[in-house]
Amino acid sequence: MTIKQLLFELEKWIPTQIAWSKDNVGIQVGEVESKIQNILLALDLNLEIIEEAKSKSANLIITHHPLFFNPARSITSNTLQGKLTIELLKNNISCYAAHTNLDSVNGGVNTTLANLLDLKEIKILAPLQDSLCKFIVFVPEKNVEQVAKAIHSVGGGMFLKYDKCSFRTKGTGTFRGSSDSKPAIGKPNKFEYAKEIKIEILTEHWKISEILKAVRENHPYEEIAYDIIPLNNTHHNFGLGAYGLLKKKMKSIEFLKFVKNKLKVSAIRYSGNISSVSKVAVCGGSGSKYLLNAIQKGADAFITSDISYHTFQEYSEKILLIDAGHYETEHHVLPSLQKNLEKIIYNHKGTSKVHVSHKMKNPVSYL
Numbered sequence: 001m002t003i004k005q006l007l008f009e010l011e012k013w014i015p016t017q018i019a020w021s022k023d024n025v026g027i028q029v030g031e032v033e034s035k036i037q038n039i040l041l042a043l044d045l046n047l048e049i050i051e052e053a054k055s056k057s058a059n060l061i062i063t064h065h066p067l068f069f070n071p072a073r074s075i076t077s078n079t080l081q082g083k084l085t086i087e088l089l090k091n092n093i094s095c096y097a098a099h100t101n102l103d104s105v106n107g108g109v110n111t112t113l114a115n116l117l118d119l120k121e122i123k124i125l126a127p128l129q130d131s132l133c134k135f136i137v138f139v140p141e142k143n144v145e146q147v148a149k150a151i152h153s154v155g156g157g158m159f160l161k162y163d164k165c166s167f168r169t170k171g172t173g174t175f176r177g178s179s180d181s182k183p184a185i186g187k188p189n190k191f192e193y194a195k196e197i198k199i200e201i202l203t204e205h206w207k208i209s210e211i212l213k214a215v216r217e218n219h220p221y222e223e224i225a226y227d228i229i230p231l232n233n234t235h236h237n238f239g240l241g242a243y244g245l246l247k248k249k250m251k252s253i254e255f256l257k258f259v260k261n262k263l264k265v266s267a268i269r270y271s272g273n274i275s276s277v278s279k280v281a282v283c284g285g286s287g288s289k290y291l292l293n294a295i296q297k298g299a300d301a302f303i304t305s306d307i308s309y310h311t312f313q314e315y316s317e318k319i320l321l322i323d324a325g326h327y328e329t330e331h332h333v334l335p336s337l338q339k340n341l342e343k344i345i346y347n348h349k350g351t352s353k354v355h356v357s358h359k360m361k362n363p364v365s366y367l
Contacts, residue, residue, distance in 0.1 A: 001350045003060055003094055004032040009344045010098075012155075014108065017206040018128055018238045019101040028067040029085055030094020036060060036350065039341060041334045042357040043327060045095060050087045052359045059093050062337065064109075064330060066097035102333060103240055104128065107340065109284040109333045110242040113303070116262055116332055117280060118247055125241025125281055126293050127234035135211055136200045136227040138173055140185065143220050144197040150214035157201035160236060169198040173225070184220035205230070241283035241290045243297050249278045252320055255301060265328045267366055271312040272320035277301045284329040295319055305329050327362040 007027065019025040038058040042049045044065050053061050067084060076082040088095055103109045114122045135156060139147045148166060151157060157165040173196040177183045186192035203211060208228060215224060250258060255277040260268055280301045281294035287304035288311055294302040301320035305328070315321055334356045341354045 001036050001345070001348050001352070002032065003030070003034055003036055003096075005348070006036055006060075006341070006344060007032065007096060009348075010341065011101075013340055014098055014101040014105050015204075015206065015238075016101055017204070018104050018131065019099060023100045024066040024068050024070075025097050025099045025101050028095040028097055029088045030060070030096075031092070032094065034059060034092070034094065036345075036352045038353045038355065040355050040357055041337055041341075042360050043331050043334070044360070044363075045084055046359075046361065047084065047087065048359040048361075049357050050084065050091065050093065052357055053093055054091055056353070056355050058355065060096065061088075061093060062096045062098060062341075064097070064099055064102060064333070066099055067095055098337065100240070102337065103284065104238045106237070107336045109330055110240065110282055112333045112336050113282045113284050113329055114242040114244050114280075117259070117282070117303075118262075119242075119244030119280055120247065122242050122244040124236060124239035125243050125283060125297065126290050127236050127239035129234055130230075130232075131204050131206075131235045131238065132202060132231045132233050133205050133208065134200060134227075134229040134231060135203055135208065136198060136229070137215055137219070138171075138196045138198050138225045140220060141170075141195045141197055143218070144168070144199065147215060147218050148199055150218040151199070151201060151211055154210040154214045155207050156203045156211045156214075158237075159202055165201065167200040169200075171196055171198055182222055184222070202231075202233075204235070241281060241287060241293060243279065243281035243294065243299055245279055246277065249276050251276050252301075255320070256322070259303060259322060259324060263324055263328050263332075265324055268325070269307065269312070269323040270321060271316040272301070273317055274300050274320040277320060282329070284333070285326055291315060291319070291321070303329065325362070325364065327364065331360065 016025050038056050039060045040053045040058040042063050045063050045067050075085050152164045159165045173194045176191045177188045179188050181188050185194045277300040279299045281299035283290045283304045286306040288307050303322045303324050305323050305326040307323040338354045345352050
């Protein structure tokens with residue numbers, strides 16, 4: 001199995017299209033046509049992790065944070081980015097970043113954090129916007145199952161916990177082909193009626209090209225009638241943050257100690273005059289911008305990181321606001337990523353091993 005093939009399968013779970021528009025997710029460095037040896041997972045890339053990859057015969061490192069947040073003007077040993085890039089290339093190691101796309105999926109950063117806190121009835125805090133469209137195609141009755149199967153085979157018609165979703169309506173299509181036409185039904189220059197089925201499906205806009213390809217390969221008409229309609233619906237499979245209910249209501253001080261214990265942290269920053277906590281919202285990493293979402297959902301507490309002094313001050317009367325650390329709220333996702341990669345490798349009868357790094361370091365120290 002090549003790196004390219006593995007990443008193709010991985011991105012069915014964490015599509016790059018759901019990442020923040022300014023985020024640099026995906027392959028950072030390397031030769032994607034190389035055969036996979038082993039894989040090493042880490043939150044960030046550093047020289048120690050490259051050495052660890054070498055020791056484990058890993059030729060692919062997958063990090064959460066991208067090596068390149070911004071385009072590099074040069075690659076030299078005078079910068080850390082340059083040193084890391086040179087070491088990767090010198091040792092034939094590829095590097096891939098799964099950042100805000102890994103934040104935004106079930107089993108990603110935020111649902112992992114919510115599950116770690118034993119929350120129930122977990123939902124997305126800020127569902128993805130402007131990603132959905134309705135695809136409609138008109139098919140002769142006898143070909144409808146063949147075309148529908150082709151659409152579903154490339155991921156069309158998936159909705160929450162369901163797949164192969166569609167709505168079908170019977171109708172009559174009319175047409176007249178020119179002298180140059182080769183109609184599948186009727187004859188050129190003759191007005192025709194055809195019994196047809198309208199198939200409607202919900203899908204993401206990035207799947208449309210594959211859906212159209214599948215339809216063209218299975219539809220009998222030389223000219224296919226179809227519609228693509230952008231929707232304002234939110235996407236409830238993808239989005240940032242998560243929220244849910246505690247198994248039992250806790251007093252604020254009890255909940256703060258509970259968070260420290262679950263996240264295995266020595267210190268947290270917090271503010272808030274909330275007496276008890278029942279509903280909790282989370283956003284791993286720098287999630288302050290979703291604080292209002294948490295308040296709107298009725299959360300008693302919001303756990304994230306990189307919270308400013310003035311944010312603590314402004315919202316202390318509205319919610320228990322907890323800064324549990326950037327590293328501390330994100331690194332828990334790596335075993336979930338490991339599990340998904342191992343499943344892909346197993347399904348393709350591979351033998352590669354997936355390791356979570358033991359050389360990761362929190363860049364922030366506490367005294």
